[in-house]
Amino acid sequence: MTRFLPLLTASLIALTAPMALPQAAIARGNPFAARIIINDYAVTEWEFQQRLLFMQLLRAPGDLEKAALDALVDDRLRMMEAKRYKVTVKPDQLRKGMEEFAARANLSADQLLEELAKAGVEAETFRDFVMAGLVWREIMQGKFASSAKVTENDIDRAIEGETRKMALTVSVAELIIPAPPGEEEQALALARRISREVKTEGGFASAVANYSAAASRDRGGRLDPMPLANLPAQISSVILPLAPGQVSAPVQIPGGVALFQLRAISEGRPDSGKPVEVEYARLTLPAGDPLMARIMTQAQTCKDIYGMAPGLPADQFQIQTQTMAAVPQDTGLALARMDQGEMVLRDRGTAQEMLMLCARRPASEEPIDRDAVRNRLVNAKVDRMATQYLARLKADAIIRTP
Numbered sequence: 484m485t486r487f488l489p490l491l492t493a494s495l496i497a498l499t500a501p502m503a504l505p506q507a508a509i510a511r512g513n514p515f516a517a518r519i520i521i522n523d524y525a526v527t528e529w530e531f532q533q534r535l536l537f538m539q540l541l542r543a544p545g546d547l548e549k550a551a552l553d554a555l556v557d558d559r560l561r562m563m564e565a566k567r568y569k570v571t572v573k574p575d576q577l578r579k580g581m582e583e584f585a586a587r588a589n590l591s592a593d594q595l596l597e598e599l600a601k602a603g604v605e606a607e608t609f610r611d612f613v614m615a616g617l618v619w620r621e622i623m624q625g626k627f628a629s630s631a632k633v634t635e636n637d638i639d640r641a642i643e644g645e646t647r648k649m650a651l652t653v654s655v656a657e658l659i660i661p662a663p664p665g666e667e668e669q670a671l672a673l674a675r676r677i678s679r680e681v682k683t684e685g686g687f688a689s690a691v692a693n694y695s696a697a698a699s700r701d702r703g704g705r706l707d708p709m710p711l712a713n714l715p716a717q718i719s720s721v722i723l724p725l726a727p728g729q730v731s732a733p734v735q736i737p738g739g740v741a742l743f744q745l746r747a748i749s750e751g752r753p754d755s756g757k758p759v760e761v762e763y764a765r766l767t768l769p770a771g772d773p774l775m776a777r778i779m780t781q782a783q784t785c786k787d788i789y790g791m792a793p794g795l796p797a798d799q800f801q802i803q804t805q806t807m808a809a810v811p812q813d814t815g816l817a818l819a820r821m822d823q824g825e826m827v828l829r830d831r832g833t834a835q836e837m838l839m840l841c842a843r844r845p846a847s848e849e850p851i852d853r854d855a856v857r858n859r860l861v862n863a864k865v866d867r868m869a870t871q872y873l874a875r876l877k878a879d880a881i882i883r884t885p
Contacts, residue, residue: 517885519552521559525885530555533608540602550737553664558615560876565618568625572617580613623869631864636784638856639823642844651711653722654746656704658690659697662739664882667874674733674740681730687744696739705746718743735870761818762804762841764788766795770835778837779826785841806846814838 514532517525535551543550565571572580578592585595596606658677662670677690688703695704711719718741721731725745734741764785768775774792782788785802792800807815817827821840829836844851 519556519882519884521556521882522563522880524559524563526552526555526559530608530611533605534612536602537599537604537608537612540599540604545738553737556877556880556882557873558611560873560880561615561619561622564622564876568622570618570621572614576617577610577614580617581609584613619869623865623872626872627865627868628861631861631868633857633860633864637860638853639842641856641860642842642851651723652708652749653711654708654748655706655722656684656687656691656744656746657697657699657706658687658695658704658742658744659736660694660740660742661696662735664877667735667740668878670740671733671735674742678730678732678742681744682728684728684744684746687730690742704744708747708749735874759843760804760806760846761810761843762802763810763814763818764800764802764837764839764841765814766792766800766837766839767831767834768799768837770830770833772835775828775835775837779828782826782839784824785839788839802841818843 514529515527518528518531519526531551534555535547538547538551538554581592581595585592588595590598596609599609600606658674660670660674673694677687677694681687681690684703691700691704697704699706711723718734721734722743722745725731725743727745727747729745731743731745734743762785766775766778766788778788778791782791788800807818810818817829817838818840821827821838823840823842826837826839829838
């Protein structure tokens with residue numbers, strides 16, 4: 484269900500007149516004949532044509548006939564799992580789901596149904612689409628939510644990552660390995676091998692020439708430099724930890740598997756308009772004090788220092804939060820090069836000063852909602868597990884054309 488949500492807001496208002504179906508679809512015979520059969524459950528020609536038209540209205544990209552059939556296969560598998568786990572959707576839940584979907588285009592469910600009807604999409608098609616998404620979400624939450632653990636450090640890294648993404652420009656190369664139905668595992672295995680073995684730009688370019696189906700193949704996979712924030716979160720999250728020259732872990736995408744090699748990364752001013760604030764620890768001790776060496780080797784977070792150096796006065800140890808504009812220039816330069824949890828030791832004549840970056844985040848008048856960040860991270864983990872689970876269901880299913 485979530486696959487098409489981002490497309491809705493931008494394009495649903497285009498529902499002003501019925502759109503023409505491909506001639507191949509119009510020419511087919513009995514609309515109630517089976518188009519494809521999944522574990523003895525049929526998808527009819529009528530269902531296929533309806534989903535195809537629905538996706539046209541949402542301006543879905545790519546090969547729409549293939550995408551529509553793939554989506555219907557996925558929905559059949561989702562509904563089979565709902566039957567196996569005895570998961571049902573009550574009328575009020577279905578209505579709420581339809582309202583939520585329609586609200587993305589600033590419409591009510593009834594208004595959306597009216598617009599869809601004008602274009603030839605039956606209400607049943609929309610209801611079935613929403614229902615498959617609702618039952619799947621409930622099943623996946625039940626199966627995976629308890630194992631999708633998110634720590635406080637995960638939340639800190641996500642907050643810092645959002646801040647750093649605003650300031651980073653990356654140059655990357657891509658390699659898109661096609662994964663037709665039934666060949667997903669082979670494509671994933673090939674991607675893992677390339678990710679593991681390729682260590683140079685030349686090696687990646689050679690792999691692109693041999694295996695990539697992307698339009699960038701003739702350029703060795705190279706893409707124009709872009710802000711990291713412009714990339715989908717799933718992709719930016721695998722690029723951000725890379726050093727120049729490193730190849731990402733495989734990223735599964737519809738119809739393929741993607742790899743990315745980081746060529747270069749540069750940091751500039753954040754473009755969000757919001758200042759960045761840092762939380763950092765400053766510890767000052769006499770030169771040669773063994774406590775400093777112990778803290779430098781053992782402290783993992785700023786809070787650890789409290790327990791290792793109790794009772795120090797504020798002029799020797801403090802943790803403070805400031806916008807970067809308010810941080811002293813030399814301290815700000817040191818913090819700018821640090822990641823969360825990193826430390827640097829600076830000589831202060833007869834004393835030594837240790838700086839540790841506790842956190843970096845967008846400055847806000849309102850406190851950051853850590854529960855919201857936690858929920859977003861949990862949902863992302865559940866989504867990844869659900870994608871893998873659905874791929875296994877599809878690999879085990881008997882899918883045939885009559």
